[in-house]
Amino acid sequence: MIEKIETALSVRGLTEYIKLLLEEDPQLIQVWVTGEVSSLHVHRVGIFFTLTDNQGQATIKCVVWNGQKERLLELPKLGTEILVKGNVRLYGKKGEYQLTVFQVLATGEGLQALRYQQLKSRLASEGLFDKHLKRTLPSFPQVIAVVSAATAAAWGDIQKTLSQRNPGIKVLFSPATVQGFEAASSIVKAIERVNNDRRAEVIILARGGGAVEDLFCFNDERVVRAIAESSIPIITGIGHQRDETLADLVADVNAHTPTAAAEMAVPSYEVLRIEHQQRKERLVASLKQRLRKESDQLASLKNRLKNLPVNATSLREAKMKTVMLKQKLEALDPHGVLERGFSLVQQTDGEIIRESEQLIEGQELTIQLPQGTIKVKVTEILS
Structure with a gap:
């Protein structure tokens, strides 16, 4: 069972x-x-x-x-x-x-892409790619630092572009290996070198195009953090337009090529000269227009004055009325009355005495004369 x-x-x-x-x-x-x-x-x-x-x-x-x-x-x-x-x-x-x-x-490439995506997600979660952390480039920098390989075509392109756009710009070169096993640590040291020097106002991190694996160093976490921690704004010009690295995402400004990075870093002297001339012409034109407007208004006022008759009846009547009003004011002026031989009698509290009924014997009064003031005491009141 x-x-x-x-x-x-x-x-x-x-x-x-x-x-x-x-x-x-x-x-x-x-x-x-x-x-x-x-x-x-x-x-x-x-x-x-x-x-x-x-x-x-x-x-x-x-x-x-x-x-x-x-x-x-x-x-x-x-x-x-x-x-x-x-x-x-x-x-x-x-x-x-x-x-x-x-x-x-x-x-192969898939595994590399996986590592790229994982690192990208982790760094993004830390906020390294946030837009509010991006710094504004100086409008007219005097000193530019370039981090690239000394033998790279990118370095030559940047020198040529900077020279054409602003011949007076000072360029500091911080050499780095930008391909291979040692590239990441070399780039980090080059960026630190510029920051320690403290003269540069902008850093260009550049490398020309190449195979995907040639750009792996720009996806290295050490390089990304060095860019994020730099006290100097960094422009990246890495590869071609189709390429995007983590260095591009963390940089303050990302250009598609080394030449474009140089163009973003320094304004063109010729363009600035033309813009200045245009602003000057607009200012002069504005002032001339304002002068014409004010001149027209002044001419209009002059014509109105010329057309105003000096002996107009209204003008004579206004003058006569002014004289009459002046005479009335003079007649009402208390000082004018006193000048004619009158005096002003007041009690001690300032009240004016107008009739004898306001007085009592022994009362003190103030009498204002045309010249000076006297105090008196009432000894007798006559009807």
């Missing part, structure tokens, strides 16, 4: 348990897997393919759903080795697990 085992699981229960373990494992929620595409089938809902390891001893089924296809950098191709990012999912009906793929990269 077979003993009943109370802990036995159903197939469904076991499958769901395994599904939970796989899909909730933090290591499998997002995982990168490399292998060769050993089978591939394009279905109406997506691309189904199998990845096989290099030794052919292990395989995993993969799927890219149609909604994700446009976001892929590469499409899986039969017989190619690729690098995929996805998460593990369990298909319960068959008890099979597969990888739901979100991204596909070619190996």
Whole structure:
């Protein structure tokens, strides 16, 4: 008799348990897997393919759903080795697990691209690429520093451009290796050298175009941090227009070529001269226009004065009225009354005495005469 085992699981229960373990494992929620595409089938809902390891001893089924296809950098191709990012999912009906793929990269360049993206994301999360950290370049710098290889065509192009745009500019050269294993540390030292010197107002970090791998040093974290920590604004002119490095993203200004970087760093003397002449001409024209306007207004006022009749009736009447008003004011002036022989009698509180009923014997009064003031006391009041 077979003993009943109370802990036995159903197939469904076991499958769901395994599904939970796989899909909730933090290591499998997002995982990168490399292998060769050993089978591939394009279905109406997506691309189904199998990845096989290099030794052919292990395989995993993969799927890219149609909604994700446009976001892929590469499409899986039969017989190619690729690098995929996805998460593990369990298909319960068959008890099979597969990888739901979100991204596909070619190996070799793909691995380098992966490292690039990971470093870019980490540095971006630190805020190194934020726009508010970008410094404004000086409008009219007197000293420019260039970090590049002494034998590079970029250095020659920059010298030529700076000389053409502003012959009086002073250029400091801080040589660096810009390709190869030692390039990153060499660039960092060159940038530090300029910062320690403290004379330069702008730094141009430049290198001409080349293969993608030739520009790897400009994606080095040490170079990126050296640019971010520089006390002097930095312009990058690396490669061609199609190239973009992490150094470009962290720099204060990014130019597509070394020549363009030099053009951004220094304004053209000839352009400045022309702009100055244009501003001068506009100012002179504005002053002339203002002078004409004021002259016209002055001429108009002169004509109005000429047309004003001197002996006009209204003018004579105004003069007569002015004389009459003047005489009235003089008549009302208290000082004028006093001058005619009158005097002003006031109580001690300043009240004017106008009639004898206001007085009492012994009261002190102030009398203002045409010349001087006297104090008196009332001894007798006559009716």
